[in-house]
Amino acid sequence: MQVNNSSLPYSERKLQQTASHVSRGVADVADVFVTGLNFMQPHSTGLMWLDIGMGVGHALYGISRVAVAMDEDKTPYEAQRCRTQAFGECLQVAGYVGLAAGMGPWALPIVALGAAVSNFAYFQ
Amino acid sequence: MNVREASMLPYQREQRRKRLEMALPVSLGAASLTIGGSSIAAGQVASGALQLDRLDPGQAAGAFMPLRIASGAMAVANIGVGLYKLFGDEDEEKTAWQIASAAGNFVTAAGLAGQALAWGPWTAAVTGLGVATTLVADIVQRKRGE
Numbered sequence: 526m527q528v529n530n531s532s533l534p535y536s537e538r539k540l541q542q543t544a545s546h547v548s549r550g551v552a553d554v555a556d557v558f559v560t561g562l563n564f565m566q567p568h569s570t571g572l573m574w575l576d577i578g579m580g581v582g583h584a585l586y587g588i589s590r591v592a593v594a595m596d597e598d599k600t601p602y603e604a605q606r607c608r609t610q611a612f613g614e615c616l617q618v619a620g621y622v623g624l625a626a627g628m629g630p631w632a633l634p635i636v637a638l639g640a641a642v643s644n645f646a647y648f649q
Numbered sequence: 650m651n652v653r654e655a656s657m658l659p660y661q662r663e664q665r666r667k668r669l670e671m672a673l674p675v676s677l678g679a680a681s682l683t684i685g686g687s688s689i690a691a692g693q694v695a696s697g698a699l700q701l702d703r704l705d706p707g708q709a710a711g712a713f714m715p716l717r718i719a720s721g722a723m724a725v726a727n728i729g730v731g732l733y734k735l736f737g738d739e740d741e742e743k744t745a746w747q748i749a750s751a752a753g754n755f756v757t758a759a760g761l762a763g764q765a766l767a768w769g770p771w772t773a774a775v776t777g778l779g780v781a782t783t784l785v786a787d788i789v790q791r792k793r794g795e
Contacts, residue, residue: 542653602654602666609669616680619722628715631687635719638683642676649665 549647553640555579556617560624560636567629580621583639587614606646613643667791674750674787677730678780681757684723685776688716688764717765724761727754727779746790753783 533541559579562572587610593599594607616639623632654662695713699706731754734747757779763772 600654600662602662602669605666605669609672612673612676616676619680619719623715623719626715626718628719631691631716632719634683634687635680638676638679642672645672646669649669 549644553644556636556640560633563624564630564633568627573625576621576625580618580625583614583617583621587611587618590614606649609646609649610643613639613641613646615639616642671787671791674783677726678757678784681723681727681761681776681780684716684719685761685764685773688720689770689773691716692767692770713767717767720761721765724758724765727758727761731755731758744790746786746793750783750786750790753779753781753786755779756782 556579559572559575563576566572590607590611594604594611596604599607617636618639620632620634620636620639623635657665691713731751734751734754735743757776760772760774760776760779763769763775
């Protein structure tokens with residue numbers, strides 16, 4: 526999430542943005558961990574629920590990005606950034622659905638591609 | 650406006666916006682090629698395992714089914730994107746490059762549908778042709794500022 530409250534002092538906004546980057550990094554680490562587990566132990570029942578949970582999490586985040594992109598106060602750059610991020614999240618959801626449905630390691634490139642697009646948009 | 654955006658020059662902001670815009674067709678093309686490639690590779694692995702009697706035909710079909718469904722879903726997504734490019738914004742006059750880009754999406758969808766129906770590895774060439782057409786059309790369209 527980007528920090529938009531311009532009434533805050535610059536140092537405070539910068540600190541909040543750093544916190545936002547850290548939470549983004551933690552989410553990426555969780556993705557790497559879960560996809561790594563899928564690579565090592567495909568077709569495990571417990572992992573299926575973990576994949577579904579990750580898919581739901583990414584879907585909710587993607588929906589929040591779409592909502593932000595539709596906000597008329599956003600600049601064209603910010604709106605486009607949110608749309609691209611939402612598309613990356615959508616790809617990740619598709620990858621996790623594939624993993625939960627039993628595609629096995631074949632779904633991992635889709636998750637990786639989605640993560641790459643989402644991170645590219647986030648840090649662009 | 651956030652901290653990062655406030656620190657950008659207007660030109661930089663516009664360049665980054667264009668880059669983000671371009672990331673959409675590039676990633677859709679990459680996803681189509683990834684699904685198509687995985688589908689072909691899985692098909693080859695399954696047929697190899699069948700020949701070596703490591704799998705029975707039912708197991709091979711079962712293992713291959715999620716990838717076929719994914720190929721079909723990606724074909725539907727490509728058709729949706731192609732239709733959006735053609736009819737999404739009615740007020741905007743469509744350029745030849747936009748129509749070529751949409752046509753590329755339909756060709757990609759045809760290739761992916763072929764993979765979903767297990768028509769064989771040659772369908773990957775159709776998918777690749779469609780992705781290449783879409784990317785070239787989108788790049789040219791953006792370079793020309795249309």
